[in-house]
Amino acid sequence: MQILVIGANGYVGARLYQDLKKEFGDVIGTFNSHQLFKELIHLDVTKPAQVDAVVIQTKPEVIVNVVSNPSSAWCAEHPAEAEALNVGGAKNVLTAANRVNAKLVYISSRSALHPNDVYGKTKLEAQEISKGAKAGWLIIQPGHVIGLSPNVDNERFFNNTMKDFRDKGETVADNSGALAPTWIGHISEVVATSIKKGICSETLQPVSPVLKTRFEMANDMFSGFDVKVVPKDDHLLSTKVQPDDSALKRLSLPTHSYEEMIAKIRDEIRRSGALEKN
Numbered sequence: 600m601q602i603l604v605i606g607a608n609g610y611v612g613a614r615l616y617q618d619l620k621k622e623f624g625d626v627i628g629t630f631n632s633h634q635l636f637k638e639l640i641h642l643d644v645t646k647p648a649q650v651d652a653v654v655i656q657t658k659p660e661v662i663v664n665v666v667s668n669p670s671s672a673w674c675a676e677h678p679a680e681a682e683a684l685n686v687g688g689a690k691n692v693l694t695a696a697n698r699v700n701a702k703l704v705y706i707s708s709r710s711a712l713h714p715n716d717v718y719g720k721t722k723l724e725a726q727e728i729s730k731g732a733k734a735g736w737l738i739i740q741p742g743h744v745i746g747l748s749p750n751v752d753n754e755r756f757f758n759n760t761m762k763d764f765r766d767k768g769e770t771v772a773d774n775s776g777a778l779a780p781t782w783i784g785h786i787s788e789v790v791a792t793s794i795k796k797g798i799c800s801e802t803l804q805p806v807s808p809v810l811k812t813r814f815e816m817a818n819d820m821f822s823g824f825d826v827k828v829v830p831k832d833d834h835l836l837s838t839k840v841q842p843d844d845s846a847l848k849r850l851s852l853p854t855h856s857y858e859e860m861i862a863k864i865r866d867e868i869r870r871s872g873a874l875e876k877n
């Protein structure tokens with residue numbers, strides 16, 4: 600089965616690309632500005648002709664669209680650019696998917712469940728657009744994604760925490776706003792198993808059914824390693840919508856308790872040797 604991952608170089612996309620490649624073999628990935636793996640093809644999703652050309656050339660059965668600017672702050676400051684990338688890009692991918700009759704998997708966000716800012720609104724719009732895929736669609740709504748990715752540089756919470764540990768042996772993390780944690784590998788498991796089972800027309804949350812602050816997540820992931828996590832109070836609001844993995848259970852897709860996902864992340868950190876002292 601030929602799979603095309605659009606945005607295979609980002610924090611979430613690189614892990615998804617790597618995991619799907621292990622699972623299916625026949626996976627092609629794209630990058631926009633940073634070619635993380637040498638085999639990735641260049642593609643700017645805001646350019647419809649480029650999207651058409653890559654999709655027609657690769658003729659995938661499934662397209663996984665991971666592209667967005669995921670920063671709420673950036674989207675709020677640049678609403679027109681956020682709309683052009685997050686929504687315009689999704690439209691271009693949909694048009695191309697329908698040209699080759701490909702199924703479309705859209706990596707959305709739980710922010711689309713309570714769209715109270717530009718980021719959440721663009722994710723909701725892009726979700727609805729992606730449902731126009733004639734061969735079938737799947738919407739994936741991760742929560743706050745944590746865990747190891749081949750992309751260790753993008754400014755995401757987990758990567759920044761690891762950088763702090765490497766640079767100074769400690770990090771500071773908010774302990775006021777509770778979020779729904781998602782293990783990065785769980786996204787890959789849910790996408791891969793859904794593709795294998797031919798699951799379509801579903802909106803799925805690869806989450807553990809708890810709410811945790813960033814301090815709690817960091818403390819749980821890194822306790823026992825030779826690093827320190829210090830709590831701070833950023834007076835953040837907790838997420839209003841409870842994480843819900845009932846659709847995963849109904850469809851017999853992989854689920855993980857919070858304790859299981861933390862154990863998996865700790866194991867991956869240990870095996871990577873990323874926190875070992877030289």
Ligand SMILES: NC(=O)c1ccc[n+]([C@@H]2O[C@H](COP(=O)([O-])OP(=O)(O)OC[C@H]3O[C@@H](n4cnc5c(N)ncnc54)[C@H](OP(=O)(O)O)[C@@H]3O)[C@@H](O)[C@H]2O)c1
Pocket residue numbers: 605606607608609610611612630631632633634642643644645665666667668669684706707708709722740741742743744745753755
């Ligand atoms: N991280 C989280 O906690 C989280 C939670 C929920 C949902 N998500 C969703 O997961 C997806 C990936 O987020 P992330 O955290 O992995 O962020 P990221 O590392 O910033 O990844 C963003 C991806 O979008 C690509 N991209 C940006 N502009 C593009 C363009 N014009 N054309 C083609 N590709 C372009 C980037 O490629 P270049 O770097 O090459 O430009 C990169 O591959 C997003 O859709 C986000 O909404 C993330």
